[in-house]
Amino acid sequence: MARLVEFDEEQAIQKAMEVFWKKGYAATSMRDLTDAMQINSSSLYNTIGDKHQLFIRCIKHYTKMRIRAVEQRxxxxxxxxxxxxxxxxxxxxxxxxxxxxxxxxxxxxxxxxxxxxxxxxxxxxxxxxxxxxxxxxxxxxxxxxxxxxxxxxxxxxxxxxxxxxxxxxxxxxxxxxxxxxxxxxxxxxxxx
Amino acid sequence: MARLVEFDEEQAIQKAMEVFWKKGYAATSMRDLTDAMQINSSSLYNTIGDKHQLFIRCIKHYTKMRIRAVEQRxxxxxxxxxxxxxxxxxxxxxxxxxxxxxxxxxxxxxxxxxxxxxxxxxxxxxxxxxxxxxxxxxxxxxxxxxxxxxxxxxxxxxxxxxxxxxxxxxxxxxxxxxxxxxxxxxxxxxxx
DNA sequence: CAAATTTTAAAACAAATGTTTCAAAATAAA
DNA sequence: TTTATTTTGAAACATTTGTTTTAAAATTTG
The missing domain is CATH 1.10.357.10 (Tetracycline Repressor, domain 2)
Structure with missing residues (x-):
């Protein structure tokens, strides 16, 4: 085996979600995202994928949060x-x-x-x-x-x-x- | 005086509006717009202004159309x-x-x-x-x-x-x- | 420790972005 | 017809875009 992933993927998705949520898909740049996630774009592409795949992860994360909150209440x-x-x-x-x-x-x-x-x-x-x-x-x-x-x-x-x-x-x-x-x-x- | 504006501004705004309406502001490029309007970007900047000013014109055009239709009915x-x-x-x-x-x-x-x-x-x-x-x-x-x-x-x-x-x-x-x-x-x- | 393998950071990539430049074309007024 | 002024088309502009490359750093397994 070899080197491990350094960043917390859940946390990074959360940060990316916040940016997408605020600015929308098209108006968000990859720099906006990597800045917020505090990871290098190579790490991002290596683990999660491209902008579109990242968005999917983010909106899934969003709906999961929402559903969990409603289910609890x-x-x-x-x-x-x-x-x-x-x-x-x-x-x-x-x-x-x-x-x-x-x-x-x-x-x-x-x-x-x-x-x-x-x-x-x-x-x-x-x-x-x-x-x-x-x-x-x-x-x-x-x-x-x-x-x-x-x-x-x-x-x-x-x-x-x-x-x-x-x-x-x-x-x-x-x-x-x-x-x-x-x-x-x-x-x-x-x-x- | 000098050379006149060649294109029909109303018509050009209409075309631009259709593009913005469909794709949204951020996802629409100036090329998308000038292609649809069938004018050169220099003419666009010379008469209407930049992307933002064009959008304002388009959304004003949209609301004017809508209001007119409702008023008639x-x-x-x-x-x-x-x-x-x-x-x-x-x-x-x-x-x-x-x-x-x-x-x-x-x-x-x-x-x-x-x-x-x-x-x-x-x-x-x-x-x-x-x-x-x-x-x-x-x-x-x-x-x-x-x-x-x-x-x-x-x-x-x-x-x-x-x-x-x-x-x-x-x-x-x-x-x-x-x-x-x-x-x-x-x-x-x-x-x- | 050494080998193997993967992640990382920084830089580079080509393509696309919004906008400007500039010379040629066009036209109203003199 | 000339002059003055403006619009046009094509090309160029500097940035920004999404994405990839490359080599160094890191870590598990043998």
Whole structure:
């Protein structure tokens, strides 16, 4: 055998992710990345690969983080409608607190379907959220908290759409009240 | 005086806009632009300016087109709630028909508040839509078609958010039915 | 320790980037 | 028609881009 890899790959991916997350794919240069990761480009190409492969690793890392956080928070909740309301409030909170919009949303609008590999990762994340919301909606429906005549898939899609719009709103207006007002309105509408 | 400008500036801006709209700001090169515009870069710099100034012209052109189309369609409508429902259906239609997502949405997520000049243009467009929707909502409220206890600004923000989410959904799933289902659900919710 | 093998750092790479230069072409006014 | 002024096309510009090369450093195994 021979020399070992010096840098911590997880840590390096995390740093690269932060740069991609902020600047987007095209606007990020390899120098930006190696500076943040604190490794030489030869090491990067040697272990992870080129810019595109690095991005894939980063966005996978992002979605994994996100999914883990949600899984921790939404196991064993009091009632499904309570969980749902909390999810909505959490979304409002994350959107108005974090420095950047969702990395998947940014990537989706930047790539616009022209990169199947990225799309697979984003779709998997989207699907995870969708299934979680759908489950909460269905349970709320069977407990009579949400109109059972409405399709749970459609409502789940709908909620996701609203959240993505909130990211946009917050970039444009930086107005937390706008978001919390919409969140409250949305909850009222759902319970009708 | 002296030699006149040969190319049609409006036409050239239109062509440049199409490229920026599709590829985004960072991923578009000056060669991409001059190829599409069919002019030499010296002419471009001589008349319009650099890449950034050209982008501003393009996104202004985009919003002007959009605003004009909406103004034509939404003057003198039968009833405000009818106009509102039509607006929602039109949004669903545009989103599932056009080859790219809204140029303003793409620019917002790409730039993320780091470019005040772009932001001003996008905000003006957002404000136009907001005022139009707000007016329709207020009129629907006074006619008893929408709950008057809800704030019209919040509902207008909310509708805009949903539309933006639809763009995202359509990039990910290319499923028109998802969008029309959400549109129908949204209209039902609003009329409660 | 010596051999084998891999990672690293620094430099180099060609290609692409946004922008400018400059002479030739074009035209309105004198 | 000449003069003055501007636009154009082609080439050139310096940087920056993503990526590779090369030799030295490092470490496990024999």
């Amino acid at each position: 939404y196991t064993n909740f009091a009632s499904p409608i309570q969980a749902l309301e909390n999810f909505i409030k959490d979304a409002a909170d994350i959107i108005t607190t974090e420095p950047n919009s969702c990395m998947c949303v940014k990537a989706t609008f930047e790539i616009e379907g022209d990169d199947p590999e990225i799309q697979v990762v984003v779709n998997a994340y989207d699907d995870f959220t969708h299934q979680l919301l759908k489950g909460l909606i269905e349970n709320s429906q069977s407990q009579g908290e949400i109109d059972s005549s409405e399709n749970a898939d459609t409502i789940a899609d709908y909620l996701t759409s609203v959240f993505i719009g909130w990211y946009n709103s917050f970039v444009l207006h930086k107005d937390r009240t706008k978001i919390t007002n919409m969140a409250a309105f949305m909850i009222r509408q759902l319970r009708h | 939404y003057t003198n409508f039968a009833s405000p709630i009818q106009a509102l429902e039509n607006f929602i259906k039109d949004a669903a239609d545009i989103i599932t028909t056009e080859p790219n997502s809204c140029m303003c949405v793409k620019a917002t997520f790409e730039i993320e508040g780091d470019d005040p000049e772009i932001q001003v243009v996008v905000n003006a467009y957002d404000d136009f839509t907001h005022q139009l929707l707000k007016g329709l909502i207020e009129n629907s409220q006074s006619q008893g078609e929408i709950d008057s206890s809800e704030n019209a600004d919040t509902i207008a923000d909310y509708l805009t958010s949903v539309f933006i989410g639809w763009y995202n959904s359509f990039v990910l799933h290319k499923d028109r039915t998802k969008i029309t289902n959400m549109a129908a659900f949204m209209i039902r919710q609003l009329r409660h």
